[in-house]
Amino acid sequence: MSVNTIVPLTNVGLLARAVESAANRSPELPGLVVMYGPSGYGKSLAAAYAANLHRAYYVECRESWTKKAFLTAILREMGIIPMKTLSEMVDQVAEQLSRSGRPIIIDDVQYVIDKSAANVLTDIYNASQGTLILIGEERVPASMARLERLHNRVLEWVPAQAASLDDVQELAQSSYPDIEMADDLLDMVRTRVKGCLRRVAVNLYRIHSEALANNWERVDMDIWGDRNIHTGQPPARRA
């Protein structure tokens, strides 16, 4: 059994600590945790780790969701047969959350936060006093400011951080232990993609493939030369 199989990425640790403190809060404290940040920052990995630590329920919101679709999805995740009315369904969700003490993670919450479906969140929280973890894009705190009843129940705001050099090293080490990637190259990748972890991963994959194709055991800036770094921008048109 390996000693430490957990990738200690910054955002994974940040969310795990916030959920830990929310799950063990004293009863007079509110139970909402909100993690927000641009897409590709590794919020899902953070969600997976926090979910597994606490056996949390997890739902990913969709843009088209109505209140009913939202509640049905949560009950499905809980493995509970939904009752007929919305209010009964809220009671079912709340009952299961407060009885089990398990947190619920609502991902991509930006899709519901500006719509009436957001009231489902308030209702569930009020009825359960459970631990709710909302994860979404950068604008989520601003949208939530308009939902006063939800906003003032936030125990902790967790802004997702751009990838650090440590994060990039960790990812390179754990995904491609067979090739040594030098810090100067890793840091250049990190800067070019502005700390977006998903794009870091794409570039590490390309660096790894290129290294295999050229029989490199080690890659640094000099070896990489002027090869491309994928930044997500379309290539400039040539004159």
Added chain:
Amino acid sequence: MAVTRKPAHLEAQGPKGDRQFIWESMRALHRGGDRFTVRDIWLLSTGNSPKGRVRDYITGLVAAGYLKAWATPGKATEYELVRDCGIEAPRVRKDGTEVTQGRGREQMWRTIKIIGDFTARDLAQAASTPEFPVAENTAKDYCTMLAGAEYLAAVRPGSPGVPARYRLVQRRWTGPRAPMIQRLKQLYDPNTGEVVYRRNPQTEEGDE
């Protein structure tokens, strides 16, 4: 805001194992304000669970603090549900300790839904916790079986030196209970009660 809230009715989807059936029976009786005996629960199961199995589970629940036993001389012991943890039947042994077998699998099944596309190694890492680490080979077998059952689609097929990348087929997500690999190298889905994939159908027919 309502001051008194009637407990909502919770019923688990899908086929129920012994524990789940017993647990839901106890919750139903408790909701009606009743205590119950081993015999009450066994009768409710209409003989599907052996009486000894019911008794052992109840013993475990008492030891773990979910049930309180009320003994009256000359009468069968009555039990009361004192810690209701919701719809999911607690997994306890007869001595009250928690059964944690299958936690790695549960973590993988949960993680698959969360992380988008992944290789077996990604899955092993993302699904591991300090208490229940998931080995890469375990994740690899699980991915192969889930892909065989078409629960996962290969985003990028594997080839020598390049691991396959998978993604959950959303409409194939059948429920929260993790499909399990059984000894015959077949995948059983406890959400539907069906065997959804057999790795080697020919040899298996030969075995029977």
